Amino acid sequence: MFVICSSFVRLPVRLAPSFVRLLFVFSLSACAARTICLSCYD
Numbered sequence: 001m002f003v004i005c006s007s008f009v010r011l012p013v014r015l016a017p018s019f020v021r022l023l024f025v026f027s028l029s030a031c032a033a034r035t036i037c038l039s040c041y042d
Helices: 002-041
Strands: none
Touching: none
């Protein structure tokens, strides 16, 4: 049982960096797009 739990814990840790990077890039591009839109409307 412990082996299964540890493997489940290890899986998100292995996937986390790419997911966090994807989330960071997405939020950054969304923020940039919002800033560009605001500057266009001004």
